[in-house]
Amino acid sequence: MTQKEQQQLGKTLWNIADDLRGAMNADDFRDYMLSFLFLRYLSYNYEESTKKELGKDYPDDTPQDVMSKLKVKTPLEIWYKENPTDIEDFEKQMRRKVHYVIKPQHLWSNITELARTQNAELLVTLEDGFRYIENESFESAFQGLFSEINLNSEKLGKTSTERNNKLCTIIQKIAEGIADFSSDSDTLGDAYEYLIGQFAAGSGKKAGEFYTPQQISTILSEIVTLDSQNPTTGKKKKLDKVLDFACGSGSLLLNVRKRIKDNGGTVGKIYGQENNITTYNLARMNMLLHGMKDTEFEIFHGDTLLNQWDMLNEMNPSKKMEFDAVVANPPFSLRWEPNDTLAEDFRFKSYGLAPKSAADFAFLLHGFHFLGKEGTMAIILPHGVLFRGGTEERIRTKLLKDNNIDTVIGLPSNLFYSTGIPVCILVLKKCKKEDDVLFINASEHFEKGKRQNTLREGENGEPNDIQKIVETYQNRPEQIERYARRVSMEEIEKNGYNLNISRYVSTSIDEVKIDLKEVNAKLVTINACIKTNTDKHNEFLEELGLETI
Numbered sequence: 001m002t003q004k005e006q007q008q009l010g011k012t013l014w015n016i017a018d019d020l021r022g023a024m025n026a027d028d029f030r031d032y033m034l035s036f037l038f039l040r041y042l043s044y045n046y047e048e049s050t051k052k053e054l055g056k057d058y059p060d061d062t063p064q065d066v067m068s069k070l071k072v073k074t075p076l077e078i079w080y081k082e083n084p085t086d087i088e089d090f091e092k093q094m095r096r097k098v099h100y101v102i103k104p105q106h107l108w109s110n111i112t113e114l115a116r117t118q119n120a121e122l123l124v125t126l127e128d129g130f131r132y133i134e135n136e137s138f139e140s141a142f143q144g145l146f147s148e149i150n151l152n153s154e155k156l157g158k159t160s161t162e163r164n165n166k167l168c169t170i171i172q173k174i175a176e177g178i179a180d181f182s183s184d185s186d187t188l189g190d191a192y193e194y195l196i197g198q199f200a201a202g203s204g205k206k207a208g209e210f211y212t213p214q215q216i217s218t219i220l221s222e223i224v225t226l227d228s229q230n231p232t233t234g235k236k237k238k239l240d241k242v243l244d245f246a247c248g249s250g251s252l253l254l255n256v257r258k259r260i261k262d263n264g265g266t267v268g269k270i271y272g273q274e275n276n277i278t279t280y281n282l283a284r285m286n287m288l289l290h291g292m293k294d295t296e297f298e299i300f301h302g303d304t305l306l307n308q309w310d311m312l313n314e315m316n317p318s319k320k321m322e323f324d325a326v327v328a329n330p331p332f333s334l335r336w337e338p339n340d341t342l343a344e345d346f347r348f349k350s351y352g353l354a355p356k357s358a359a360d361f362a363f364l365l366h367g368f369h370f371l372g373k374e375g376t377m378a379i380i381l382p383h384g385v386l387f388r389g390g391t392e393e394r395i396r397t398k399l400l401k402d403n404n405i406d407t408v409i410g411l412p413s414n415l416f417y418s419t420g421i422p423v424c425i426l427v428l429k430k431c432k433k434e435d436d437v438l439f440i441n442a443s444e445h446f447e448k449g450k451r452q453n454t455l456r457e458g459e460n461g462e463p464n465d466i467q468k469i470v471e472t473y474q475n476r477p478e479q480i481e482r483y484a485r486r487v488s489m490e491e492i493e494k495n496g497y498n499l500n501i502s503r504y505v506s507t508s509i510d511e512v513k514i515d516l517k518e519v520n521a522k523l524v525t526i527n528a529c530i531k532t533n534t535d536k537h538n539e540f541l542e543e544l545g546l547e548t549i
């Protein structure tokens with residue numbers, strides 16, 4: 001499917017969502033819409049796999065009237081009725097092949113038939129299906145995957161019948177909307193991403209909890225997939241482990257995976273952590289919708305700052321988890337509660353604690369602690385981390401003296417749904433080859449929009465704004481006027497370890513110097529020329545007997 005068709009599918013689904021949600025809050029309706037899309041993907045993938053597994057035994061050509069007499073709505077349901085003793089072995093085999101099982105009555109094809117016929121059993125069947133997927137479908141636990149989906153909410157209707165009818169309408173419209181589009185994981189995955197972006201646009205500040213705009217996600221992904229020691233050699237062929245410790249809906253992790261795979265490389269496993277339960281569920285669905293097996297990713301629900309993930313609490317240095325790439329877009333200047341226990345935490349002990357008013361450096365140090373020696377970390381933060389004093393200055397100074405800060409990238413303002421402030425990307429490494437810091441000031445390279453600014457597409461063979469940032473990072477030039485410069489540690493030290501980008505790369509245009517003596521000489525020449533021509537003109541006037549000037 002082409003990118004245009006993928007966007008069209010996303011727009012089709014968004015229009016359905018916009019029409020059907022009525023007075024319901026966009027965030028609430030998002031959870032229903034995305035859950036149904038997720039069930040559609042799981043069902044289609046499962047049914048295609050069962051056809052291959054059962055071969056000619058799959059009753060695909062059963063006439064509709066026979067299915068009606070048997071009181072079944074899917075071919076798989078017929079097979080289950082005819083082969084009750086084989087069901088257990090069949091499901092074991094399906095768990096090995098596709099890593100999950102869906103009962104025939106819970107398949108999307110059955111759910112849509114219940115919706116089409118306005119069947120009163122739809123709501124109950126959906127509830128049963130969601131619980132089964134959460135607790136029994138997968139070998140690994142997916143408990144609570146649909147915990148935020150309340151099918152008995154009064155937002156869907158005041159009575160059970162009203163709720164059932166509303167769900168029938170929603171599901172029928174979704175089924176009709178996607179009927180003409182491909183059902184592969186890339187297509188539905190991209191449609192899911194598109195919908196998340198559209199819901200984010202309507203959520204304002206809340207969007208920062210779950211969505212990093214694709215353009216910024218692409219910059220981070222491109223940077224961490226390049227060779228850390230010599231980016232000019234291009235992308236790595238393999239990343240064993242990738243971490244996003246504030247993963248939201250998981251789009252940033254998926255973007256990193258896509259960059260590597262598109263270059264013919266492989267990713268071992270991706271790891272995400274998310275504190276918001278709704279967003280955590282979105283992330284897990286997003287992984288599966290993009291065709292990932294449950295063994296290829298791990299998303300943990302918990303507080304990153306408190307390091308609640310046992311996997312990351314290993315005290316033995318030889319067993320510590322380390323990642324080839326770390327990416328993050330944590331909440332900006334989040335208030336937190338640092339205490340004496342955290343002061344001794346292995347993540348912060350050598351640096352100090354970020355202030356209560358802004359946990360930005362706490363997030364950074366968390367990710368940096370788990371970065372591998374040959375890895376790259378890229379994190380989005382507010383500009384304050386570059387110049388604020390106090391404990392933040394001490395943390396920044398130590399990172400600079402240890403030669404861990406590789407690149408500072410300033411982005412334009414108003415790129416995010418959640419805030420209009422300009423932000424920066426910090427790129428960090430543990431074994432950095434260069435002994436300077438690259439500053440990229442891309443703050444004035446954007447296209448202004450009504451609600452939100454965007455980075456520009458390239459024109460007339462020029463690189464677009466994303467390419468220009470990535471290529472500048474990759475090639476690390478000494479200087480690009482009004483855009484980028486490599487700055488020595490000596491100069492940064494003279495500036496008190498202040499990383500304010502405009503100190504090193506100013507976008508202002510120097511005023512043209514005016515030579516007053518030269519200007520005066522030109523004026524004298526001009527006045528002499530005027531006098532000569534005026535005298536000549538007066539001679540002609542005298543010859544004609546006219547009054548002179």
